[in-house]
Amino acid sequence: MSKTFEIQQELTCPVEVAYAVITDPEYWRNRFAEKPDNYELDAVPGAFAITVRDTITADSLPAIVRPVVSGDIVAERRDVWAAPSGDSATGTVNATASGVPLTVEGTLELVPSATGSTLRASGSITVKIPLIGGQIESMMRKMVEDMLVRDRDRIEEWLARA
Numbered sequence: 079m080s081k082t083f084e085i086q087q088e089l090t091c092p093v094e095v096a097y098a099v100i101t102d103p104e105y106w107r108n109r110f111a112e113k114p115d116n117y118e119l120d121a122v123p124g125a126f127a128i129t130v131r132d133t134i135t136a137d138s139l140p141a142i143v144r145p146v147v148s149g150d151i152v153a154e155r156r157d158v159w160a161a162p163s164g165d166s167a168t169g170t171v172n173a174t175a176s177g178v179p180l181t182v183e184g185t186l187e188l189v190p191s192a193t194g195s196t197l198r199a200s201g202s203i204t205v206k207i208p209l210i211g212g213q214i215e216s217m218m219r220k221m222v223e224d225m226l227v228r229d230r231d232r233i234e235e236w237l238a239r240a
Contacts, residue, residue, distance in 0.1 A: 080202040081215040083184070085223050087230040091237055093188045093195045097167045099233050100188075101126040101159055109232055120156075125169075127158040134175075140217060143178075146207055152176040155225070157186060165190050171199060179206040180214070182222065197233075199226050 089096050099105050103119055110117045120127035134151045159169035166189045173182035184201020203218045205211040
């Protein structure tokens with residue numbers, strides 16, 4: 079059974095500025111300057127796509143996950159943003175993890191707000207492990223929320239430097 083998520087973070091800049099940052103290769107080079115192998119810009123006609131990878135060491139995994147995973151996990155997230163339409167922009171997010179039957183599938187939105195714009199993510203998390211899959215899905219929901227907070231913080235930091 080899947081768990082759904084709907085998460086949003088407020089940005090202090092308008093949609094077009096947030097979109098310009100998210101789709102700026104220089105932003106991503108700077109964000110991953112210390113780990114340049116952890117991201118890859120993908121060629122997608124009419125869209126901007128990025129794949130981000132991160133290794134999660136076995137000893138840092140929650141205790142409930144360790145018995146069903148052998149070794150480190152490589153988590154991979156792929157965002158694809160379409161060109162803005164009107165006053166908003168939409169995209170997709172998909173994630174997997176090596177050694178774990180896990181999928182995250184969702185949509186991304188940048189929409190106007192009273193203070194600038196809102197970054198929204200909604201979708202589902204599925205972990206196909208009997209008995210503990212639901213618990214891992216709940217942990218993954220928290221990780222997706224943390225991911226969106228990090229994205230917001232990095233965008234705001236990038237804009238503050240400009």
